[in-house]
Amino acid sequence: MGDLNIMLILPEIFLALTGMGFLMLGVFQGNRSTDVICWSACASFVIAAVLLMEGDWSTQYILNDMLVMDQFAGVMKLLILLGLIASLALSVQYLYQERIARFEYPVLVVFAGIGMMLMVSANNFLSLYMALELQSLALYVLAAFHRNSLRSGEAATKYFILGALSSGMLLFGISLIYGFVGSVDFITVQNTLANLPMIPPGVVVGMVFVLVAMAFKISAVPFHMWTPDVYEGAPTCVTAFFAIVPKIAALGLLMRLLFGPFAPAADQWMQILYFMSIASLVVGSFAAIAQDNIKRLFAYSSIGNMGYALIGIVAGTSQGVGAVIVFLFIYLAMTAGSFSIILFMRRNGIAVEKISDLSGFAKNNPVLAYSMAVLMFSMSGIPPLAGFFGKLFIFQAAIESELYVLATLGILASVVAAYYYLRIIKVMFFDDAADPFDEGMNFGKRVVLLVSMSLVFGFIFYPNTILDGAMIAATSLF
Amino acid sequence: MNMPPILSIMIFLPLICAAMVALVRGEKGEEEIVEKNIKHLSLFGSLFTLAFGLFMYQNFDPKASGFQFEEQYTWFQSAGISYHLGIDGISVFFILLSVFLTPICILASWNSVKTRIKEYMIAFLVLESFMIGTFAALDSILFYVFFEGVLIPMFLIIGIWGGKNRVYASYKFFLYTLLGSVLMLLALLMLYVQTGTTDIPTLIENPVGFEMQKWIWLAFFASFAVKMPMWPVHTWLPDAHVEAPTAGSVILAGVLLKMGGYGFLRFSVPMLPEASIYYAEFVMWFSVIAIIYTSLVALVQEDMKKLIAYSSVAHMGFVTLGIFSFTQQGLEGAVFQMISHGVISAALFLCVGVVYDRLHTREIGRYGGLVKNMPVYAMFFMIFTLGSVGLPGTSGFVGEFLSLLGTFQANTVIAAFATTGIVLGAAYMLVLYRRVIFGPQDNQDAAEMKDLTLMEKSIFIPLAILVFYLGVFPNVVLSRVSPAVTEIVSMYEAIEAAPEQAYYFGPENINIEEEEGE
Numbered sequence: 001m002g003d004l005n006i007m008l009i010l011p012e013i014f015l016a017l018t019g020m021g022f023l024m025l026g027v028f029q030g031n032r033s034t035d036v037i038c039w040s041a042c043a044s045f046v047i048a049a050v051l052l053m054e055g056d057w058s059t060q061y062i063l064n065d066m067l068v069m070d071q072f073a074g075v076m077k078l079l080i081l082l083g084l085i086a087s088l089a090l091s092v093q094y095l096y097q098e099r100i101a102r103f104e105y106p107v108l109v110v111f112a113g114i115g116m117m118l119m120v121s122a123n124n125f126l127s128l129y130m131a132l133e134l135q136s137l138a139l140y141v142l143a144a145f146h147r148n149s150l151r152s153g154e155a156a157t158k159y160f161i162l163g164a165l166s167s168g169m170l171l172f173g174i175s176l177i178y179g180f181v182g183s184v185d186f187i188t189v190q191n192t193l194a195n196l197p198m199i200p201p202g203v204v205v206g207m208v209f210v211l212v213a214m215a216f217k218i219s220a221v222p223f224h225m226w227t228p229d230v231y232e233g234a235p236t237c238v239t240a241f242f243a244i245v246p247k248i249a250a251l252g253l254l255m256r257l258l259f260g261p262f263a264p265a266a267d268q269w270m271q272i273l274y275f276m277s278i279a280s281l282v283v284g285s286f287a288a289i290a291q292d293n294i295k296r297l298f299a300y301s302s303i304g305n306m307g308y309a310l311i312g313i314v315a316g317t318s319q320g321v322g323a324v325i326v327f328l329f330i331y332l333a334m335t336a337g338s339f340s341i342i343l344f345m346r347r348n349g350i351a352v353e354k355i356s357d358l359s360g361f362a363k364n365n366p367v368l369a370y371s372m373a374v375l376m377f378s379m380s381g382i383p384p385l386a387g388f389f390g391k392l393f394i395f396q397a398a399i400e401s402e403l404y405v406l407a408t409l410g411i412l413a414s415v416v417a418a419y420y421y422l423r424i425i426k427v428m429f430f431d432d433a434a435d436p437f438d439e440g441m442n443f444g445k446r447v448v449l450l451v452s453m454s455l456v457f458g459f460i461f462y463p464n465t466i467l468d469g470a471m472i473a474a475t476s477l478f
Numbered sequence: 479m480n481m482p483p484i485l486s487i488m489i490f491l492p493l494i495c496a497a498m499v500a501l502v503r504g505e506k507g508e509e510e511i512v513e514k515n516i517k518h519l520s521l522f523g524s525l526f527t528l529a530f531g532l533f534m535y536q537n538f539d540p541k542a543s544g545f546q547f548e549e550q551y552t553w554f555q556s557a558g559i560s561y562h563l564g565i566d567g568i569s570v571f572f573i574l575l576s577v578f579l580t581p582i583c584i585l586a587s588w589n590s591v592k593t594r595i596k597e598y599m600i601a602f603l604v605l606e607s608f609m610i611g612t613f614a615a616l617d618s619i620l621f622y623v624f625f626e627g628v629l630i631p632m633f634l635i636i637g638i639w640g641g642k643n644r645v646y647a648s649y650k651f652f653l654y655t656l657l658g659s660v661l662m663l664l665a666l667l668m669l670y671v672q673t674g675t676t677d678i679p680t681l682i683e684n685p686v687g688f689e690m691q692k693w694i695w696l697a698f699f700a701s702f703a704v705k706m707p708m709w710p711v712h713t714w715l716p717d718a719h720v721e722a723p724t725a726g727s728v729i730l731a732g733v734l735l736k737m738g739g740y741g742f743l744r745f746s747v748p749m750l751p752e753a754s755i756y757y758a759e760f761v762m763w764f765s766v767i768a769i770i771y772t773s774l775v776a777l778v779q780e781d782m783k784k785l786i787a788y789s790s791v792a793h794m795g796f797v798t799l800g801i802f803s804f805t806q807q808g809l810e811g812a813v814f815q816m817i818s819h820g821v822i823s824a825a826l827f828l829c830v831g832v833v834y835d836r837l838h839t840r841e842i843g844r845y846g847g848l849v850k851n852m853p854v855y856a857m858f859f860m861i862f863t864l865g866s867v868g869l870p871g872t873s874g875f876v877g878e879f880l881s882l883l884g885t886f887q888a889n890t891v892i893a894a895f896a897t898t899g900i901v902l903g904a905a906y907m908l909v910l911y912r913r914v915i916f917g918p919q920d921n922q923d924a925a926e927m928k929d930l931t932l933m934e935k936s937i938f939i940p941l942a943i944l945v946f947y948l949g950v951f952p953n954v955v956l957s958r959v960s961p962a963v964t965e966i967v968s969m970y971e972a973i974e975a976a977p978e979q980a981y982y983f984g985p986e987n988i989n990i991e992e993e994e995g996e
Contacts, residue, residue, distance in 0.1 A: 362638075366597070370597075373634075377630050382626055382627065382629060382630055382656075383622065383623035383624075383626045383627050384623045384624075384627050388623070388626075392619070392663070392667075393557075395663070395664065395667055396557070396667050396670065396671070399664065399667045399668055399671050400671050407664055407667075408661075408664060411660040411661070411663065411664055412657075412660070414660060415653060415656050415657045415660055418652070418653065418656055419649070419653060422633075422649060422652060422653075425633075425637075426637065426645055426648075426649075429634065429637060429638055430637050430638065430644065430645050430648075460623070463553070463554055464554065464555045464556070467554060467555070467556050467557070468555065468556055471556055
């Protein structure tokens, strides 16, 4: 205690320094250097991941208890870095194709990344707020990155207003908790609450406000309204980024809160999450059926997937948390793979994003079409693909905690979800051919797709490393 | 015994072969050669698997009652799920059926499939691998992986190479079976949480409490009844059959339907004995309804494939009757009926495929008098028709007779109703045969169709031999099935002997019908 332990956040420090370096480079070199900065940002994420792996993952506190480093934070940071690498590698070609290749893009991604990594390490409501705002501000700008496009501007405005609202709620909730407990330190809050005979109503209200803010970030129903609009309006590479990384960070933070400071109030938050989980599953699977824009479809798909993750959290055991981590890992792989194909959808130099635009994809480009089909089967949870196992462990944890109704609803929702995933396959394979897409898939997308496919196929053969890592990480939370 | 891991070899050989097929490429203008190579490669791959299947059959010890050729490797270490394979007298024949029908399917599609041959062959090889895996798996999660994985290639086969209404049929097939299966997954997880294992032999030895059994049984039933399919959840089958390409129908009727029956035999009956007894009468009445109702529906069909599809539902009714009679004859008859139906219905769909390839219609009225221009075809069609009717001397007879015998011991009234199904079966099959093969040659184009080609004959001959062979020497199958069945029967006799554990189909069961609605 009381130590700075600054070496434990070396990856974040390294990223902050390189981020500023990239900014300087961009300022002096202008937009010519965008692709250089993009790829070097990818490289710096890789280096950060190496630094992270080399670091000490035993539970230790940093900067006078403001941050914590433990197995859970380590695994979540690794997932975030993987997501950052994947989404940045996917973006480069698209930025140039849309003529929005400005050097701020990779710099913003780096800063958002630092914010997210700090989020899952937060051990104090103030560091939590700082980290959350660092990533949110970067994300608002990213959503508006296509500044000449009305839709992009609209999406960013919506995102910003709702995000600001949720930040306000978060601060209000934190101030309530501080008022009733007298501390913003996670450990103190947890110990104080655990020693009270009952949770003070003020703390419960504060906790609800904090949870609402978190629900905004992970877009759980009923706080999901921004998601489809932002996903649709933002440039597709930003959508890919939104769908992959912030979700992981926000869920990590949510889990840290629920099993840390809010653990004594489990009875109270359990009901809230139970409802949000069911609502997300139902809305995510039914609303997606009516979509004809593939980005909106993925927005609802991600809402539904957050519903599954919440099932694992509601289970309230280390099994459940471990299952959520595995689920997030597989979700990351599948979403990154899918977006590498969505970003490929261009006709005559213009990005197309209707589902019907995929018709005849199987004839024109069988390899990509089959990859997409495999990803969709995986997303709908059909074995032997990885998506099935992600859901399997979540349901296992749910049944172990005797959440029979939730498990049944979740699994029935997956059948409904299968319907809209199948629709994509149907359009690609069964419908009459439309014109082919523009050729040319760059290196970044190819690699992301290849890695994603090998994870989707290979998980069944080599699952133990990932499972064990997730379980160890989950245990460190409790 | 130092045997090679033959079950794993049989599962992975088709997959490796599929990967090789995927890599076959050629220059522009060499499409024909590429196609030929793909076809040959897949045929040889499936024949190799067949050879391994026969090798396995040769080395199968018919007297042993436990599982043979067992393989077990750790898979999910933390969850205790293992890659556990093994076969007993029941599963060995389903594996043989799968490896036997796959080369036939590939041959049957040799000339009739013209588009995307590469993907088509890959789909069938993957399907073969999953089918073998389903029947060989001795771990419930592994079983589920294969059982459910089958949906992917089958969905594509119906959806890409199917008929006019293929999209509807493929969706219906996929979502119907998925809905049933996911409930089974929950039940498997429930069993896992209750007992702490997913190992099938261990699960059989350690049954859970009766109240829990009832719920788990219903969830299993939701899956297996859809797959069988049992009335009233059979409606996906006629659609899927009608739209699927010939080989797809062959595999669907030949093997996929048997997964439901196999599931009952491997999961519901041995793992949940008390619940199975509790629900037995309910299943038997459903089976009888299925037999009579679908036979009547089959009588009025104008589409050949639809008629045979409904006849499949009826024949599967005999299987569930046999299984839930819990008698030696009934269970043996059920297994035999599934094997025999696998051969006969596959052959019947091939028969439809032969005329469909020539005239591109399945409407019964468009044919007639084929005996004049296609005598060899008429002969083969007759063999399989009579087999389906259950003529003594063909395999169909043995299965129906034994399962009815078992049913008679368990419940005379139900057996009496079920027997009418045999008469109805004769009625619709003979009507079909008369209208297609005999009668006046009204349609010029039907009258000009050529008789079977050499390739088609070579497909039908082994099937016809099997129909007679199994009919005359049923002991080949029964003697191997017997030890596994005896175990189940003795388990049930022990339960029924204990009076306090005798359960009846009481009035509190009325709400079961509602559960069925899903």
